Amino acid sequence: MLLVIRNLFYYMRPYKPLAVVFFFTLLLDLAFVSLAPLSFKVMIDKAIVPQDTRYFFLILSALGIGGLIGVSSGIISDYALARLSARVQLDLRERLFAHLQQLNIGFFQKTHAGDLLAYFSADLPAIERAMTVILTVGIQSLSVVLISTAVLFYLQWSMAVCIVIGAAVIFAGPYLLGGRAQAVQSEYKEQAARLSSDVQENMKAQKVIKGFSLQQAMADKFSERLQSMFLINYKRNMMNAQLERIPMVSLLLINLSIIGVGSYLALRGHITVGALVAFFTMYTSMGNSVFNLTFAIPAFTDALVSMNRIRSLLDEPLEASGGSKTGIVPGHSPEVHFDGVTFSYAEDREVLKQISLRIPPGTTAAFVGSSGSGKSTLMQLLLGFYEPKAGYVRLNGISLQEINRHAFREQIGIVFQDNFLFRGTILDNIRITKPEAGLDEVIRAARQAEIHDYIVSLPDGYDTLLIDEGSNLSGGQRQRMAIARAILRDPPLLLLDEATSALDPISEASINRTFEQLSRNRTVVTVTHRLASIVHADHIFVFDQGRLVDSGTHRQMLAQGGFYRTLWDKQSGLSVSVSGQEAEIDEERLSRLPFFRGVDLDILREIKGLFNTETAPVGQTVIYEGEPGEKFYLIARGRVEITKRSADAENGRLRLAVLEDGDHFGEIALLENVPRTADVTALTPCVFLTLQRKVLYYVLTQYPEIDAHVRQTIKARRN
Numbered sequence: 001m002l003l004v005i006r007n008l009f010y011y012m013r014p015y016k017p018l019a020v021v022f023f024f025t026l027l028l029d030l031a032f033v034s035l036a037p038l039s040f041k042v043m044i045d046k047a048i049v050p051q052d053t054r055y056f057f058l059i060l061s062a063l064g065i066g067g068l069i070g071v072s073s074g075i076i077s078d079y080a081l082a083r084l085s086a087r088v089q090l091d092l093r094e095r096l097f098a099h100l101q102q103l104n105i106g107f108f109q110k111t112h113a114g115d116l117l118a119y120f121s122a123d124l125p126a127i128e129r130a131m132t133v134i135l136t137v138g139i140q141s142l143s144v145v146l147i148s149t150a151v152l153f154y155l156q157w158s159m160a161v162c163i164v165i166g167a168a169v170i171f172a173g174p175y176l177l178g179g180r181a182q183a184v185q186s187e188y189k190e191q192a193a194r195l196s197s198d199v200q201e202n203m204k205a206q207k208v209i210k211g212f213s214l215q216q217a218m219a220d221k222f223s224e225r226l227q228s229m230f231l232i233n234y235k236r237n238m239m240n241a242q243l244e245r246i247p248m249v250s251l252l253l254i255n256l257s258i259i260g261v262g263s264y265l266a267l268r269g270h271i272t273v274g275a276l277v278a279f280f281t282m283y284t285s286m287g288n289s290v291f292n293l294t295f296a297i298p299a300f301t302d303a304l305v306s307m308n309r310i311r312s313l314l315d316e317p318l319e320a321s322g323g324s325k326t327g328i329v330p331g332h333s334p335e336v337h338f339d340g341v342t343f344s345y346a347e348d349r350e351v352l353k354q355i356s357l358r359i360p361p362g363t364t365a366a367f368v369g370s371s372g373s374g375k376s377t378l379m380q381l382l383l384g385f386y387e388p389k390a391g392y393v394r395l396n397g398i399s400l401q402e403i404n405r406h407a408f409r410e411q412i413g414i415v416f417q418d419n420f421l422f423r424g425t426i427l428d429n430i431r432i433t434k435p436e437a438g439l440d441e442v443i444r445a446a447r448q449a450e451i452h453d454y455i456v457s458l459p460d461g462y463d464t465l466l467i468d469e470g471s472n473l474s475g476g477q478r479q480r481m482a483i484a485r486a487i488l489r490d491p492p493l494l495l496l497d498e499a500t501s502a503l504d505p506i507s508e509a510s511i512n513r514t515f516e517q518l519s520r521n522r523t524v525v526t527v528t529h530r531l532a533s534i535v536h537a538d539h540i541f542v543f544d545q546g547r548l549v550d551s552g553t554h555r556q557m558l559a560q561g562g563f564y565r566t567l568w569d570k571q572s573g574l575s576v577s578v579s580g581q582e583a584e585i586d587e588e589r590l591s592r593l594p595f596f597r598g599v600d601l602d603i604l605r606e607i608k609g610l611f612n613t614e615t616a617p618v619g620q621t622v623i624y625e626g627e628p629g630e631k632f633y634l635i636a637r638g639r640v641e642i643t644k645r646s647a648d649a650e651n652g653r654l655r656l657a658v659l660e661d662g663d664h665f666g667e668i669a670l671l672e673n674v675p676r677t678a679d680v681t682a683l684t685p686c687v688f689l690t691l692q693r694k695v696l697y698y699v700l701t702q703y704p705e706i707d708a709h710v711r712q713t714i715k716a717r718r719n
């Protein structure tokens, strides 16, 4: 309890004058409320019993003046408290939000958005409630109790001793329950935060949910969550009821003993009737105050838990701000140098190992490699989101650690795969990277990003309101908005992180052309898994399992025949129509599938016609674990994740692999009808080439010479 009060005083420190006004006026108000009952004694003993009219009017006038002062002080103290509490809330909100902006990116990856929202929607209101309760009911009641106790001792010490003992009993219960109450409150808050995370996720996923008719499944999952919420809520309500009930029962017992002892003393003539009446009046007022205090106890516990949660959030380490050097001179494209960089997210697993590479100023470099090879991590190190565990990232020869982070990021343009569009107009959304930019500058950037014509075709043009993270724009248009936003700063360093992988083929090809134009006179670093989009890059760096395994130009590396060549072969020979609805594979590519290796190209030309095209939007599960399989899949475009049920995994599913363009899965289904061993879910919009077992086998019966070979290879791969 003391900790809560100490924290509240700490929050109020910046507003000392207002706090002084509040406490002073509150004191006057309280003095009147506490001492007024004493007037009964004076009135009865000095005016009514001796029938002294002059004294009667004197006391009445004193009461009137005191009342006036008390009421006016009360009004002023209400005003001061309202202001004080609003200011403290504003400060806390501002401080928390500013703190969140400064936190490491790693913090946001380990924390659910709903948990963060709970700080604002549950913890701050809990502190506000406690503040109001403590500064009004709390102080008022406590002062009344203290003053009344002193007066009661003055009136009749033996009865006052009974009351003090009773008061100690009243508070003993809540004190003993305190630890458990805090634990319950804390668990309740965590559950509530998780619940709001679930609701938030559900709102964001409405397209997928409706598209796959998952409403019932979602409602069932939510019911489970509600069930645990119900249990903890029930426990919390019970605990709060106990915290209030125990003091009430104790109070009732004290009442009975006071009535008995007091009346007996008056009967025996040990105290006057006036003193007895004053004693009871004062005791009743004190009893009410004690009662109020007990009601405030749950608010205390609640606030204490919230204050601890907020404290631990404020203790989270801030992102390093870097040194004072300027890494990039505006208008001059920088040299980027990774020098022996090693990095790991977790202690025991290095995701980048001794990476050394140099990107000369004004050139375009591409990071490619299999999924999970560390390309995006390298980009994050370049952005300064994480620090290398060993080695350096240098810009123009200066280590990133010595460069002022804020100034450096102002010279960067970045386009991600998913770019967030804020609620607001198109103009505001583009201008977010350069708020001082005039409309003409914004239009220039939009033209370069090839989105201007579309914007002006809208009825409200640049003032069109974007809703729901830009869902009133197509994927390609959203991406162009992000490009316009990135190039508005005319950045000397442009970073593209899988910037086109969520787009349809037409949008992708056209956005890649835009990037080619934008890459002139800047240093561009692009991360992609689609090799066709970076064949013109000046330098291609190929990664595998955290190591740099190949580098050079597209031509050089194709000629060398290394890992890049393997990746290229996997992705070549597959084409997707501009509509994105039809995919094709050529016989050369088909012959690189293990079970068709060595098969005559004429036969493969016939087999390739047996493939069907299937598409899947983001989030669609194309294969379910346990279902019978009868189809083989080849990814013509897109990215899928393979997951398996696992009790050890956090969400019940373990990610086994991520597959992308040119990869295949489900080949066992070409052999026999066995249940699928994992789920396969689209991570980006996907185009698959699929082959049915019965169709393939029908063809194979025409070519007995390859039939045995195909069956045997698949069987061997299965084993």
Ligand SMILES: Nc1ncnc2c1ncn2[C@@H]1O[C@H](COP(=O)(O)OP(=O)(O)OP(=O)(O)O)[C@@H](O)[C@H]1O
Residues within 6 Å of the ligand: 109, 345, 346, 351, 369, 370, 371, 372, 373, 374, 375, 376, 377, 378, 529, 658
């Ligand atoms: N925030 C993170 N916390 C822990 N591990 C991570 C985190 N981000 C990535 N990893 C792991 O680091 C490794 C490299 O991931 P990274 O995203 O850099 O690879 P990538 O080559 O960009 O892959 P992809 O093309 O699939 O995005 C992977 O094993 C991945 O699981």
